[in-house]
Amino acid sequence: MSVIVGLWIAASVTACNEEPAPVAAAKQFAAAVRSRDTEALLETVDQKTLAYVEHSAERASDQIGGRRSVSPSEMLQVVDVDGRFAVAKAELLSEAGDAASVKLIGADGTEHQVQLVFEDGAWKVSLPTPPAPAGVQQTPPNGSLDE
Numbered sequence: 001m002s003v004i005v006g007l008w009i010a011a012s013v014t015a016c017n018e019e020p021a022p023v024a025a026a027k028q029f030a031a032a033v034r035s036r037d038t039e040a041l042l043e044t045v046d047q048k049t050l051a052y053v054e055h056s057a058e059r060a061s062d063q064i065g066g067r068r069s070v071s072p073s074e075m076l077q078v079v080d081v082d083g084r085f086a087v088a089k090a091e092l093l094s095e096a097g098d099a100a101s102v103k104l105i106g107a108d109g110t111e112h113q114v115q116l117v118f119e120d121g122a123w124k125v126s127l128p129t130p131p132a133p134a135g136v137q138q139t140p141p142n143g144s145l146d147e
Helices: 002-017 021-035 038-043 047-063
Strands: 087-096 099-106 111-119 122-125
Touching: 021 038, 021 087, 021 099, 021 111, 021 122, 047 122
Parallel strands: none
Antiparallel strands: 087 099, 099 111, 111 122
């Protein structure tokens, strides 16, 4: 009986120490930004953001006359981010259905709020994208951005 109670207590403590999935996803995004790993960064963003970056890469390839193919990761530049920013604390602000908001607090006290969406079985960071140029749909039903 004491073994069962001990296992139950251990399982309860472990479950209490697990962070919510949106928090883990936001921290993964922050780690990719901090390390300036654009490939890892692309894995943490939602489909809308990824479609925008892929479309931008296609347009860049077209603009250079097809001399080479520009990859989506080349379209990303991590700027205005202090490379020393380290997440000291992450707090789930809200989670409702397929949307969540997480506050990342750095060791220096700076705060960043991250919006996430649940898609394809995982939490992904939703980044604001600029409005589509004239004649380009922002998010068509098929998920790609076509002119």
